[in-house]
Amino acid sequence: MHRVVIIGSGFGGLFAAKALKRADVEVTLIAKTTHHLFQPLLYQVATGVLSEGEIAPATREILRRQSNARVLLGLVEDIDLTNRVVKWRFHNEYHETPYDSLIVAAGAGQSYFGNDHFRTFAPGMKTIDDALELRARILKSFEIAEFTDDPEERRRLLTFAVVGAGPTGVEMAGQIRELADSTLRDEFRSIDPSTARVVLVDGADQVLPPFGPKLGRKTQKTLEKLGVEVQLGSIVTDLDDEGLTLKRKDGSTERIEAACKVWAAGVQGSELGATLAEQSGAELDRAGRVVVDHRLNLPGHPEVFVVGDMAAVPGVPGVAQGAIQGARYAAEAIQARVTNTAGPGSFTYRDKGSMATISKFAAVTQIGRLQLTGFVAWLAWLFLHLLYIAGFKQRITTLLSWFITFITNGRAQRVVTNQQMVGRLALERLGARSSGKLIHGEDLTERN
Numbered sequence: 263m264h265r266v267v268i269i270g271s272g273f274g275g276l277f278a279a280k281a282l283k284r285a286d287v288e289v290t291l292i293a294k295t296t297h298h299l300f301q302p303l304l305y306q307v308a309t310g311v312l313s314e315g316e317i318a319p320a321t322r323e324i325l326r327r328q329s330n331a332r333v334l335l336g337l338v339e340d341i342d343l344t345n346r347v348v349k350w351r352f353h354n355e356y357h358e359t360p361y362d363s364l365i366v367a368a369g370a371g372q373s374y375f376g377n378d379h380f381r382t383f384a385p386g387m388k389t390i391d392d393a394l395e396l397r398a399r400i401l402k403s404f405e406i407a408e409f410t411d412d413p414e415e416r417r418r419l420l421t422f423a424v425v426g427a428g429p430t431g432v433e434m435a436g437q438i439r440e441l442a443d444s445t446l447r448d449e450f451r452s453i454d455p456s457t458a459r460v461v462l463v464d465g466a467d468q469v470l471p472p473f474g475p476k477l478g479r480k481t482q483k484t485l486e487k488l489g490v491e492v493q494l495g496s497i498v499t500d501l502d503d504e505g506l507t508l509k510r511k512d513g514s515t516e517r518i519e520a521a522c523k524v525w526a527a528g529v530q531g532s533e534l535g536a537t538l539a540e541q542s543g544a545e546l547d548r549a550g551r552v553v554v555d556h557r558l559n560l561p562g563h564p565e566v567f568v569v570g571d572m573a574a575v576p577g578v579p580g581v582a583q584g585a586i587q588g589a590r591y592a593a594e595a596i597q598a599r600v601t602n603t604a605g606p607g608s609f610t611y612r613d614k615g616s617m618a619t620i621s622k623f624a625a626v627t628q629i630g631r632l633q634l635t636g637f638v639a640w641l642a643w644l645f646l647h648l649l650y651i652a653g654f655k656q657r658i659t660t661l662l663s664w665f666i667t668f669i670t671n672g673r674a675q676r677v678v679t680n681q682q683m684v685g686r687l688a689l690e691r692l693g694a695r696s697s698g699k700l701i702h703g704e705d706l707t708e709r710n
């Protein structure tokens with residue numbers, strides 16, 4: 263049986279596995295999380311609208327009826343291209359899985375543009391851990407402000423800075439504003455949550471750069487009407503637990519004291535890109551993504567496909583559709599190889615448009631030349647997101663949660679735990695490679 267190994271359970275990995283459902287192959291999907299994450303709705307977990315389960319169903323459950331697919335929980339550390347073996351670990355157990363065809367869809371992480379020390383004080387928005395930690399930071403800022411007497415400290419606690427004015431930054435800023443203005447109204451006695459300051463910062467000259475200047479201007483206007491302060495042409499030069507420093511294009515600087523910072527700028531391709539590049543001679547672009555050929559293959563390796571956010575393909579943006587279409591293409595090419603038939607030609611990407619929500623009932627959508635704003639765009643956003651959330655149960659509960667939030671302004675997911683608050687520091691101590699069970703408090707940073 264032809265052995266296909268897939269790395270990752272995101273859009274690329276999951277859709278590749280599903281596309282191989284009827285193929286005469288043995289699929290092994292290895293991912294470092296047990297779930298398939300719908301990243302576009304992470305910001306709603308961070309702001310209490312949705313629970314993590316609604317946007318992250320178990321991969322195993324999604325693939326339960328696909329008898330040719332097996333799911334393994336593990337962190338892939340290396341790929342041996344010569345011997346065709348994937349090397350992975352679960353905590354301190356090491357495994358090797360051989361393959362005949364390989365689809366690498368390990369995605370991308372957050373880039374801090376060389377300032378990795380910002381990470382501790384400004385979580386990104388890539389994982390469920392990030393979203394839950396941000397939820398804790400946002401809600402706890404209001405809680406602490408309630409009993410803080412020092413007016414300056416109270417102002418700092420009620421200042422929220424979002425770095426990066428792409429879709430995620432715009433959505434986060436809009437949601438924090440709504441949380442402060444509507445959800446938390448009348449709940450505090452010493453503070454008025456609506457006096458919170460929400461600042462959206464970006465080095466570019468417009469918000470939502472990929473949407474073009476017209477939609478960018480409209481979005482900025484809507485955000486400002488909501489009460490979000492938009493600071494464009496401003497680069498973050500320093501960031502610590504107290505706040506952040508901005509440098510503008512004219513050379514002036516500004517210090518913003520803000521307890522809660524969100525980093526929604528920049529992506530960095532998976533570390534696995536480096537090992538693939540080193541062995542195959544493939545190039546990495548500035549964001550660390552692997553430059554693949556017109557068939558999404560590594561140079562000299564027609565059996566290895568790199569798809570999704572970790573691949574650099576001209577004209578293909580780092581969006582869900584890029585990963586889904588790449589995954590389906592790779593699956594088709596593998597099936598052709600197995601059946602000894604002519605494979606697909608070069609990979610071509612079909613742009614299905616982009617969208618971002620700004621607030622309740624307001625969004626922007628661009629499909630080809632068609633640009634939509636306001637309520638119609640929001641309806642399109644609602645429909646498409648429901649369509650792509652994996653799992654029937656998840657669709658129903660998400661729809662119900664949205665209904666409650668849109669009608670009452672209430673949010674059902676406001677639980678904040680200590681683990682959410684301190685988890686990042688614990689993980690940093692354990693090392694980036696920590697996963698799974700802890701064994702007698704060993705130092706996991708060292709490979710034994």
Ligand SMILES: Cc1cc2nc3c(=O)[nH]c(=O)nc-3n(C[C@H](O)[C@H](O)[C@H](O)COP(=O)(O)OP(=O)(O)OC[C@H]3O[C@@H](n4cnc5c(N)ncnc54)[C@H](O)[C@@H]3O)c2cc1C
Nearest residue numbers: 270271272273274294301302338368369570571580581582
């Ligand atoms: C906050 C946010 C909002 C977004 N909004 C939108 C949107 O509105 N519309 C849109 O189209 N796109 C959006 N995107 C982009 C979209 O989510 C990505 O383009 C898409 O998820 C890419 O799919 P992927 O499979 O390449 O990577 P991912 O979905 O990131 O999946 C990567 C997978 O690889 C696994 N993995 C990584 N490293 C390893 C390893 N070493 N070992 C084992 N497993 C590993 C991960 O656990 C994960 O399962 C958004 C992204 C983010 C972060």
